[in-house]
Amino acid sequence: MKVRKFLALMAAVLLAAVALVxxxxxxxxxxxxxxxxxxxxxxxxxxxxxxxxxxxxxxxxxxxxxxxxxxxxxxxxxxxxxxxxxxxxxxxxxxxxxxxxxxxxxxxxxxxxxxxxxxxxxxxxxxxxxxxxxxxxxxxxxxxxxxxxxxxxxIDPFQGTVMANYAVNTLGAKTAAIIQDVQQDYSVGLSKYFEESFKELTGDENAIVAKVNYNTGDKDFSAQLTEVKDKNPDVIFAPGNFTECGILVERARELGIKAPILGGDTWEAKEFLNRVGDLEDIYFSTHFTAEEPxxxxxxxxxxxxxxxxxxxxxxxxxxxxxxxxxxxxxxxxxxxxxxxxxxxxxxxxxxxxxxxxxxxxxxxxxxxxxTAIIKKVEDGKFVYEAKVDPQN
Amino acid sequence: MDGRKNIKIALNIATLLVTAVFLYWGDSVLSPFQKRILNLAAIFVILGASMNLVVGFTGMFSLGHSGFMCVGAYTAAILTMSPESKELIYYMEPIVPWLKNIEWPIIPATIMGGIIAAVFGILVGFPALRLRDDYLAIATLGFAEIIRIIVTNTISITNGALGLKNIPSEKSLLFYWSFCIITIIILKNLINSSWGYAFKAIRDNEIAAEAMGVSVFKHKMLSFTIGAFFAGIAGALMAFLITSIDPTMFRFLFTFQILLIVVLGGMGSLTGSVIAGIIITIAMEWLRFVERPMTILGMDIPGIPGMRMVIFAILLLVVVLFYRQGLMGTKEFNWDWLLDKLGLARNRERGIS
Structure with a gap:
C-alpha cells in the first residue's frame, strides 16, 4: 500500500508541476x-x-x-x-x-x-x-x-499547365487520361489545371479520354488502369503521393501500358525511384535540378x-x-x-x-x-529533361 | 434544513462567477497564443466529456467521434462562410446554389452543427448499436472513415480535398468556455438523472439492466446521439478556432487522441475528462521546449523533434501502469469531498429533520 501511495504522490507532483510550469x-x-x-x-x-x-x-x-x-x-x-x-x-x-x-x-x-x-x-x-x-x-x-x-x-495551376504544355508540344499527345487521388488537394488541383490547358492546347473538348479516381493508401490500381488502357490515351497524367504513384506506375507498365506517364513535384523521392527506376517514359515537373544550376x-x-x-x-x-x-x-x-x-x-x-x-x-x-523543371526517370536516376518558363 | 446544501449552492454560484470573471479578465490580458491554447483545451474537454458519456458511462466502445466532429465542423463552416469567400474557395466546382447565399451567425451555426451530427448519430446508431464491444468499435470506426470519404467526394458541397478556409474566426475565451461549461453542466445533470442511471446499469450489466426493465436500445441510442451532438458542437468550435478545415483533419487517429483523454482521466468520470483534457492540451504545448537545442551540465543537446511525444508517452505509461482506472477512476469532484477535507462538520441528519 505504501508503494501505491508513494506513486500516487509522485504522479500528482509530476502532473501538478506540468500544470504549474x-x-x-x-x-x-x-x-x-x-x-x-x-x-x-x-x-x-x-x-x-x-x-x-x-x-x-x-x-x-x-x-x-x-x-x-x-x-x-x-x-x-x-x-x-x-x-x-x-x-x-x-x-x-x-x-x-x-x-x-x-x-x-x-x-x-x-x-x-x-x-x-x-x-x-x-x-x-x-x-x-x-x-x-x-x-x-x-x-x-x-x-x-x-x-x-x-x-x-x-502553384498547382502552373504545374498542371506546364505538364499539359509538355505533353502536347514535346510528346505530341492528342489524348490524355487522368488518374487522380481524390483525397489529396494537390492531386485534384493539378489534374484540374492539366485538364483545362490540355483541352485548350489540343483544341479538342474530348481530349481527356478518361478521368479515374483512387484514394490515398490504395495499393491496387488494376481497375483504374484497365479502364485507362481500354481508352488507349497518348499520355497519362497521375499526380499524387510517391508511395501510391510508385505502385501505380509499376503496375501500369506490367499491364503493358506504353504511354508516357506524367506527374508532379512530389515524385522526386527516393522511394519512388526505387520502384520505377528501370522503367521508361516517366516525366514529372519539379522546382529544382542539380544538373542545370x-x-x-x-x-x-x-x-x-x-x-x-x-x-x-x-x-x-x-x-x-x-x-x-x-x-x-x-x-x-x-x-x-x-x-x-x-x-x-x-x-x-x-x-x-x-x-x-x-x-x-x-x-x-x-x-x-x-521556371519549372521537367525531369524524367532514366537508369535508376532522375535526369534533367527540360526547362519551362512561366510565359508559355 | 441541510446546511451543506446551501453552502454547496453558494459554492457553485461562486465558482461560476469566479470563472466568468477569470474568462472576462483573460480575454483582455492573455496573449492570443495563450488564449488559443486555452480555447483548444475547452474543445478537447467537450470532446473528452462527450466521448466519456458513450464509452465510459454507457459502456459502448464507439470510435466514431471524429466522424461526428467532421459533420459538425463542415455544417458550421458552410453555414457561416460569406457568399464571397465561398465563390473564391470553390474554384474547382461551384458550390450548390441552395447553400451559396446562406450566412448564419456563429452561435446558431454551432448548434446546427451539433444537431446535424446528432441526426447522423441516429442514422448510424440504428444499425450499429445492435452490435457490442469490438464489433461496435469496428462499425463506428468504419462510419467515421465513410463520412470522411463522402466529404472528400461531394466536391460541390464540401469542396472535397481542397478543404475550406476563411471560416469566420472567434477568439474569445468566453465563447469556447461557455460552450464547454454548458456542456459539462448538461452532461452532469444527465448522468445524475434516471437516464444516467440507466446508462450506468447498461454499462455494468446489459442483461441485468434489461431484466430490470431498462430499455437497452432506447438508452443506448440516447447516449450515442447526445454524444454525437456534443462532438458536432466541438467540431464546429474547432472550425471557428482554426478557420480552415479539410477532411484529412478528421482521420481516425484524432479519435484516439480523444480516447486518450477519456482513458487518462478515467472512464466514467466527467471530472477526469475535464482535468485530462486541459492537462493534455497545455502539456503538449508546454513540452515543446524539450525539442529545442539546450545545454544541460555543459553538454549541448541538439533539438530532437518528437521528444515531447516521448515524454508524454512515459507520463502516460506511468498512469496506465499504476492507475489502471485513470486519474479519477469513476469518482467525481464534489464539494462534500472538499468540505470534508477542510474539516467542516457534516450534518448527518437522517429522516425528517
Whole structure:
C-alpha cells in the first residue's frame, strides 16, 4: 500500500508541476519577447511537420533552411536566430505553432510543407501581422486573400499547365487520361489545371479520354488502369503521393501500358525511384535540378549542401527552404528594419530575386512565377529533361 | 434544513462567477497564443466529456467521434462562410446554389452543427448499436472513415480535398468556455438523472439492466446521439478556432487522441475528462521546449523533434501502469469531498429533520 501511495504522490507532483510550469511559461515568454526586441538578434520562425505523416517533407525543408542560416547568419548587422516549431502534421498544431512563434517575437515565419497546414497557420500570422514565406505549399488558396502569405514555389495551376504544355508540344499527345487521388488537394488541383490547358492546347473538348479516381493508401490500381488502357490515351497524367504513384506506375507498365506517364513535384523521392527506376517514359515537373544550376546561388547551394549533408540527396524541398530563408533575409535588408509591415511590403515587391531554385518574382497574390523543371526517370536516376518558363 | 446544501449552492454560484470573471479578465490580458491554447483545451474537454458519456458511462466502445466532429465542423463552416469567400474557395466546382447565399451567425451555426451530427448519430446508431464491444468499435470506426470519404467526394458541397478556409474566426475565451461549461453542466445533470442511471446499469450489466426493465436500445441510442451532438458542437468550435478545415483533419487517429483523454482521466468520470483534457492540451504545448537545442551540465543537446511525444508517452505509461482506472477512476469532484477535507462538520441528519 505504501508503494501505491508513494506513486500516487509522485504522479500528482509530476502532473501538478506540468500544470504549474505550463501556466508559468506564459509569463516567461512575455519577458523573453521584450528582451528580443532590445537585443541584437533577429528571430526567424520556422513551422514545419517534423513528426507525423508529412515528417519526411518537413525535414528536407528544414535541412535547407538550416544550411542557409549557417551560410548567411547575419542581416542588418544582427545575428539571425532560427526558432523551429514542429507542427506534427496536424492542423490545430500548425495554428498553435504559428501562434507560439508570434508570441516569441519572430519577425518573419517560414513554412510549411503541406498546403492544409499552411492554411491553418496563415490566418494566425495574418492577424498578428507577421509575414510568412511558404516553401512548398502549392495550393492556390494558401495565399489567396491573405496579404501576409508569400511563397517561393509555383502553384498547382502552373504545374498542371506546364505538364499539359509538355505533353502536347514535346510528346505530341492528342489524348490524355487522368488518374487522380481524390483525397489529396494537390492531386485534384493539378489534374484540374492539366485538364483545362490540355483541352485548350489540343483544341479538342474530348481530349481527356478518361478521368479515374483512387484514394490515398490504395495499393491496387488494376481497375483504374484497365479502364485507362481500354481508352488507349497518348499520355497519362497521375499526380499524387510517391508511395501510391510508385505502385501505380509499376503496375501500369506490367499491364503493358506504353504511354508516357506524367506527374508532379512530389515524385522526386527516393522511394519512388526505387520502384520505377528501370522503367521508361516517366516525366514529372519539379522546382529544382542539380544538373542545370539556374543561378549562381544554385551552385552555392549545391556545393554547400553536399558538404553539409554528404549522405543526403539534394532535393527540391531543401532548395525551397534555402530560398525562403534567403528571401526573408533579403526582404529584411530591403526594409532596413524589422518592422513587420515594411517587411511585408518589401516581400510583395520582390522581383527578379535570385534563389537556388531560379529567379523568383512574386505576383499580386504573393505567388512565385518562376521556371519549372521537367525531369524524367532514366537508369535508376532522375535526369534533367527540360526547362519551362512561366510565359508559355 | 441541510446546511451543506446551501453552502454547496453558494459554492457553485461562486465558482461560476469566479470563472466568468477569470474568462472576462483573460480575454483582455492573455496573449492570443495563450488564449488559443486555452480555447483548444475547452474543445478537447467537450470532446473528452462527450466521448466519456458513450464509452465510459454507457459502456459502448464507439470510435466514431471524429466522424461526428467532421459533420459538425463542415455544417458550421458552410453555414457561416460569406457568399464571397465561398465563390473564391470553390474554384474547382461551384458550390450548390441552395447553400451559396446562406450566412448564419456563429452561435446558431454551432448548434446546427451539433444537431446535424446528432441526426447522423441516429442514422448510424440504428444499425450499429445492435452490435457490442469490438464489433461496435469496428462499425463506428468504419462510419467515421465513410463520412470522411463522402466529404472528400461531394466536391460541390464540401469542396472535397481542397478543404475550406476563411471560416469566420472567434477568439474569445468566453465563447469556447461557455460552450464547454454548458456542456459539462448538461452532461452532469444527465448522468445524475434516471437516464444516467440507466446508462450506468447498461454499462455494468446489459442483461441485468434489461431484466430490470431498462430499455437497452432506447438508452443506448440516447447516449450515442447526445454524444454525437456534443462532438458536432466541438467540431464546429474547432472550425471557428482554426478557420480552415479539410477532411484529412478528421482521420481516425484524432479519435484516439480523444480516447486518450477519456482513458487518462478515467472512464466514467466527467471530472477526469475535464482535468485530462486541459492537462493534455497545455502539456503538449508546454513540452515543446524539450525539442529545442539546450545545454544541460555543459553538454549541448541538439533539438530532437518528437521528444515531447516521448515524454508524454512515459507520463502516460506511468498512469496506465499504476492507475489502471485513470486519474479519477469513476469518482467525481464534489464539494462534500472538499468540505470534508477542510474539516467542516457534516450534518448527518437522517429522516425528517
Amino acid at each position: 505550463g501556466c508559468g511559461g506564459g509569463g516567461e515568454k512575455a519577458s523573453s519577447e521584450d528582451a528580443a526586441k532590445d537585443s541584437d538578434v533577429i528571430k526567424i520562425g520556422v513551422y514545419e511537420p517534423l513528426t507525423g505523416i508529412n515528417a519526411a517533407g518537413g525535414e528536407m525543408t528544414l535541412d535547407g533552411i538550416e544550411l542557409a542560416n549557417k551560410l548567411y547568419p547575419e542581416v542588418l548587422g544582427k545575428k539571425v536566430e532560427l526558432v523551429v516549431a514542429d507542427n506534427k502534421s496536424e492542423k490545430q498544431e500548425a495554428a498553435n505553432a504559428v501562434a507560439r512563434l508570434v508570441n516569441e517575437g519572430v519577425d518573419v515565419i517560414i513554412g510549411s510543407y503541406g498546403s492544409s497546414l499552411s492554411m491553418a497557420g496563415g490566418p494566425v500570422a495574418e492577424e498578428a501581422g507577421v509575414p510568412v514565406i511558404g516553401c512548398s505549399p502549392t495550393n492556390p488558396l494558401v495565399t489567396k486573400g491573405n496579404d501576409y502569405y508569400f511563397r517561393v514555389c509555383f 539556374v543561378t549562381e546561388v544554385s551552385e552555392t547551394f549545391l556545393n554547400e549542401f553536399k558538404k553539409e549533408y554528404p549522405d543526403k540527396q539534394v532535393n527540391a524541398f531543401a532548395a525551397l527552404g534555402f530560398d525562403s530563408y534567403l528571401l526573408a533575409l533579403d526582404a529584411i535588408e530591403r526594409a532596413g528594419s524589422t518592422d513587420h509591415e515594411k517587411i511585408k511590403e518589401e516581400l510583395a515587391k520582390t522581383s527578379g530575386f535570385k534563389g537556388a531554385t531560379g529567379i523568383i518574382t512574386l505576383d499580386e497574390n504573393g505567388d512565385a512565377t518562376k
